[in-house]
Amino acid sequence: MLAFTGPDILVTYERTGGFAGIQERVTVDDSGTAAVNDRKITLSAGEMRGLRTALNGIVTTWSSTAGCDVADHFTYTLAFRGHRATRCWLPSDWRPAVERLEALTRR
Structure with missing residues (x-):
């Protein structure tokens, strides 16, 4: 699986x-290059603006096990701005960013 690491990761x-x-993984760097599972894609300037705007709306930066007791649940992890949080229930403030990131998996 492709992965980016380092200080230039958005x-x-x-x-x-x-x-x-x-198992889906999306990593986007500051230049707009994304590693999406096993492939590399480039985001447009508009996609980057939209993603940054969505990320700026996130205030839930802590992990929670709420919702993890449901069979076959999904686990969502976001890492950005020095925070890494994992949740089984998708907080509403994550939804715009997650929708944009998941859209990249369908490109």
């Missing part, structure tokens, strides 16, 4: 679990 997103045992 965000890393992971979604795992579910009935099918999904």
Whole structure:
């Protein structure tokens, strides 16, 4: 799986679990290059602006096990701005960023 590390990383997103045992990982660097599972893509300037705006709306930066007691749940992890949080229930402030990141997995 492709992965980026280092100070130029804007965000890393992971979604795992579910009935099918999904494992998705998206890492976007500051220049707009993304590692999406096993492939590399480039985000447009508009996509980067939208992603940055969505990330700026996130205030939930701590992990929680709420929702993890449901069978076949998904686990969501976001790492950005020095924070890394994992949740089984997707907070509403994460939704705009997660929708943009998950859209990259369908490109």
